[in-house]
Amino acid sequence: MTKSIMQTADRVIAATYKRFPIVLKRGQGCTVWDTQGRKYTDFVAGIAVCNLGHAHPRIADAVARQAKELVHVSNLYYTIPQTELAQLLVKNSFADRVFFGNSGAEANEAAIKLARKYFNDKGQPQRSGIVSMEKSFHGRTMATLSATGQEKIKKGFDPVLDGFSFVPFGDIEALKAAIDDRTCAVMLEPIQGEGGIRCPAPDFLKKVRELCDRCGVLMILDEIQTGMGRTGKLFAHEHDGVTPDIMTLAKALANGLPIGAMLATETVAAAFGPGAHASTFGGTPLVTAAALETLKMIAGEGIVDRARTTGDYFKDALKQLKLKHHCILEVRGKGLLLGIQLDRLADELVPVLMEKGFLVNCVQGDTLRFVPPLIVEKNEIDALIRCLDELLK
Structure with missing residues (x-):
């Protein structure tokens, strides 16, 4: 089904997006699943859209x-x-x-x-x-x-x-x-x-x-x-x-x-x-x-305060990552609108991170952008940081 959906979409939808080769089917909170059952932690959130996560019951x-x-x-x-x-x-x-x-x-x-x-x-x-x-x-x-x-x-x-x-x-x-x-x-x-x-x-x-x-x-x-x-x-x-x-x-x-x-x-x-x-x-x-x-x-309901404190936690973790990896030129942003600028093309990391189970995206060629739902948990951030740490070695 996955291949058929992608082929049909490529044939009938205007080619204004270069899409990744997955078909997303379901979401819950900060997690989405594709048609093959693979699970991804979503640090894109529809490009800073799903601030309360996916499929929020209310x-x-x-x-x-x-x-x-x-x-x-x-x-x-x-x-x-x-x-x-x-x-x-x-x-x-x-x-x-x-x-x-x-x-x-x-x-x-x-x-x-x-x-x-x-x-x-x-x-x-x-x-x-x-x-x-x-x-x-x-x-x-x-x-x-x-x-x-x-x-x-x-x-x-x-x-x-x-x-x-x-x-x-x-x-x-x-x-x-x-x-x-x-x-x-x-x-x-x-x-x-x-x-x-x-x-x-x-x-x-x-x-x-x-x-x-x-x-x-x-x-x-x-x-x-x-x-x-x-x-x-x-x-x-x-x-x-x-x-x-x-x-x-x-x-x-x-x-x-x-x-x-x-x-x-x-x-x-x-x-x-x-x-x-x-x-x-x-x-x-x-x-x-x-x-x-x-x-x-x-x-x-405290969501804004949570975005601030969780964002501070995330930014500090990215700064610690910068101390370990000289390819990170700068950590930027506020709250849960964060990015790391690399000394190389950052878009090459996006599909690799996707294979590891994390959705992120790249802006301006050299910057990885992180805009997860505001309900993201610290353990989900920690998992992404560990993955980035391994990849940037």
Whole structure:
């Protein structure tokens, strides 16, 4: 069956992913099994998506209950789970308003549109430029890849959209020089995930906030990968004590179901009136029921604190590994968003680790990324560390 599934998929699905030669069939907690019964400890979690692990019974029950009641009616009508989810997001964040979409790219599209609409409504339509960061990743739609600071993402899709400029991540002087009277927003990730698990200096986000205030531009934080407890705070910008004007979420918001959210202050969100933006499937009752249950657990049951303490344990173990293996150049990250940069191609280790029973992935060619479910146990981390120790010899 395994070979047949892979052959069929390769024939009928667009070849936009280079897939590994396994067919995953079942998951439970931090473990997944393939069609041949082989077991893997999952340090990818759907790319930082399944923060509560696979097949969580409370999420499954929420989806089952809602599927029997109401799945989709469009945003022409009020629905209960969407309203309750928005209310809980507002309660647990800086924001006053929420817009729901289906993905991180959609959330970032909404953020880009809102920033431009905000200044247009203020009588300043010339203020449409957005300054982003080099090595950033904001999505693969035409607008979000235009906002992404990686040329490999844009290759073959020229011309990209105008109005985006880039500065080195963490360079406040370069950012200061890039902002002018045509700039509407600065858009960045608190930690660059796809960029190699890169953290800026501890005061960088505060300096960006101060600069945005001084120049009268909006601060957009892309928390699609860093949000929902991943870094040991519900949202990563909370580590720095800053408040953005706009924030985007997706990935872990519904623990695997497709949803994106753009959150904004009342002043900024007011630029989105009826007809300004829309999404047919944005925030359906089914998906928001799953997200509501996810957020209740992550925000209210010690999951965030656990991510912080377990992340510290994991990072310390990786640092000890670095002392033993000089091929590890750097250990980076926060909470359970961690990576090790090697002095060689790291992607060669990914299939070897898979054979040993661990799913990890590689970013930027030389960095192994570890984004397990936030419920990962220390013994599961220890097993991965032992395997890495053996392989790196």
